[in-house]
Amino acid sequence: MPDIESFGMFIDGQQVPALSGRTFESTNPWTGTTWATMADGGPEDVDRAVASSRAAYEGEWGRMTGFDRARILRRVADAITDDADRLARLEVNDSGKLLREMLGQLQGLGTWYSYFSGLADKLEGRTVPQVNPSTYFGYTTKTPIGVVGAITPWNSPLLLLTFKLAPLLAAGCTCVVKPSEHAPASTVAFAEVLHAAGLPAGVLNVVTGWDRSTGERLASHEGVDKVAFTGSTATGIKVAQAAVANVNRVTLELGGKSPQVVFPDADLDAAANGLVAGVFAATGQTCMAGSRLVVHESVRDELVAKVVARAEAIQQGDPTDAATEMGPVANQPQYEKVLGYLQGARDEGWTIATGGEPNADLGGLFVKPTVVVAEHDATIAREEVFGPVLTAYTFTDEDEAVRLANDTPYGLAGAVWTKDVHRAHRVAHAIKAGTVWINAYRVVAPNMPFGGFGMSGIGRENGSAAVEEYLETKSVYVELTGGTRDPFKLG
Structure with a gap:
């Protein structure tokens, strides 16, 4: 010992x-x-x-x-x-x-x-x-x-x-x-x-x-x-x-419930990478976690499939092992909180595309990387889970994308994924959050202010x-x- x-x-x-x-x-x-x-x-x-x-x-x-x-x-x-x-x-x-x-x-x-x-x-x-x-x-x-x-x-x-x-x-x-x-x-x-x-x-x-x-x-x-x-x-x-x-x-x-807004012209492979970094890195236990995927309806299925494939390939295990990509939830109370939100998503009838349960192969405090397909008013889409859980729902046009991104009492962070430079700056300006990334996520620096709007x-x-x-x-x-x-x- x-x-x-x-x-x-x-x-x-x-x-x-x-x-x-x-x-x-x-x-x-x-x-x-x-x-x-x-x-x-x-x-x-x-x-x-x-x-x-x-x-x-x-x-x-x-x-x-x-x-x-x-x-x-x-x-x-x-x-x-x-x-x-x-x-x-x-x-x-x-x-x-x-x-x-x-x-x-x-x-x-x-x-x-x-x-x-x-x-x-x-x-x-x-x-x-x-x-x-x-x-x-x-x-x-x-x-x-x-x-x-x-x-x-x-x-x-x-x-x-x-x-x-x-x-x-x-x-x-x-x-x-x-x-x-x-x-x-x-x-x-x-x-x-x-x-x-x-x-x-x-x-x-x-x-x-x-x-x-x-x-x-x-x-x-x-x-x-x-x-x-x-x-x-x-x-x-x-x-x-x-x-x-x-x-x-x-x-x-x-806290935060930060949106990642993905337009149909975005590089979907890059967006999937940003989504994985935003919500599965650090086991989702970060205030800036990009835990809401607000995606155009025309590319939802394709992007969700890419994220699901990435999530299912994430290596969980010993945090000291260089091959490990996601560790356990940090403590028992938080572990139980995350599982409670996942059960709530089931009770409300939302689709769990992957994960949604403990990793039985590892035991302990491991939760599988999870993607939930829901609507913007789902509890799991509105409340901070602070775990490896991404909730996806759709928009039809730019105005709706901004409205859904801002439909939260929080305003810590957000992201815009698009190749259209005009739209990128327009939407970044419209999102009510202290930090907005364009075609990136989860980057901080000592010389860039960090903090939130609202709650x-x-x-x-x-x-x-x-x-x-x-x-x-x-x-x-x-x-x-x-x-x-x-x-x-x-x-």
């Missing part, structure tokens, strides 16, 4: 146990066995982590210039790349995602810190013309918002933490992160890597915990100045409600604007004459 690893929380530059002494187990979804024990932190541990991050913000980190922060972020980028293999394997153990996917993700993750290092020393204010320029001079400055509470999910924990962490560090903030109880280990190891690369103690603290009260304490903590959350829309609403009690800002990256969230991550999410603007007026102003006159 392999050794079980042990992880504490990471507070003030070192791993520490929970104040209660409690621990919980992390289960590998591929083997079904315990592979690690984690410190089971509670609200009292959140308190000490926030105090540590506050001290760092008001101390060494807060005194650094943008040039200092940029140098540290560049060292962080190199350190992540150097330790990518170990960090990737921790993520595989926790979530069952493919090692080849996680290796690629971790090997490229340093790019985010390199990119934001280039912004850390460019946080500039501006001069502002005054009504009475001979009397007053006005200018603005940019100030870090302070301590950020980050709450991250179990799918791609380090990538989704980085979407928050890289810009907030560039801005000069500090952070307390509460990773998902289903995938906490890599975040603790990641914090150690960043500290060893030169990030001062307290700038990044990690509180792990099984009970919901731990995350609730962080979201509502009076010592936190902003909350950044990635997860379900239902939970995101609760996080925002907790944060607003302290009049705190929030960034919410929430998919608030704010943007990535891109230069992401730093602004962690800054306050201060206005400064300078009286120029040295004279006495009328105390009863404004201006």
Whole structure:
């Protein structure tokens, strides 16, 4: 039996146990066995982590210039790349995602810190013309918002933490992160890597915990100045409600039910490839999953047949095996949720073209890649499944395609598949989503903003604007004459 690893929380530059002494187990979804024990932190541990991050913000980190922060972020980028293999394997153990996917993700993750290092020393204010320029001079400055509470999910924990962490560090903030109880280990190891690369103690603290009260304490903590959350829309609403009690800002990256709109002139082989990448990669456990195929009626059968053939050829199995193309669902509750949606599709009478059931040959938490042919009002076409499930339905013309694509409370992502350049841009403009790909799917970059419309969230991550999410603007007026102003006159 392999050794079980042990992880504490990471507070003030070192791993520490929970104040209660409690621990919980992390289960590998591929083997079904315990592979690690984690410190089971509670609200009292959140308190000490926030105090540590506050001290760092008001101390060494807060005194650094943008040039200092940029140098540290560049060292962080190199350190992540150097330790990518170990960090990737921790993520595989926790979530069952493919090692080849996680290796690629971790090997490229340093790019985010390199990119934001280039912004850390460019946080500039501006001069502002005054009504009475001979009397007053006005200018603005940019100030870090302070301590950020980050709450991250179990799918791609380090990538989704980085979407928050890289810009907030560039801005000069500090952070307390509460990773998902289903995938906490890599975040603790990641914090150690960043500290060893030169990030001062307290700038990044990690509180792990099984009970919901731990995350609730962080979201509502009076010592936190902003909350950044990635997860379900239902939970995101609760996080925002907790944060607003302290009049705190929030960034919410929430759920999605993203459309892939395929016109009859599209390259159907390329579209099939994009559909497979969009909904079966990462076992469909990604907020941007392109889980709705909105396809022209004249090519539906041909395209569905291509996707079905691809789906049935997908190799499921050991996530560490280079030949594996799709791993297990990450945890038991999510596995049961996915199967519940598939049973619901049967109960509603929709056609399951392939899959729709557990992979009995593998057991465990494996669900076969699934294609459901339905209508736009099917439950499985409207609600986020967060699993390897594609739902297909048709349109007759461009106007209907846009209407069906936008017939959702979500607005995270979408795609347009067509060879007509005019239509491509026209429809991309009309789709109400934060990211739209043309003849592609599931591409992200540190310099491209990411976030959603509607129930998919608030704010943007990535891109230069992401730093602004962690800054306050201060206005400064300078009286120029040295004279006495009328105390009863404004201006």
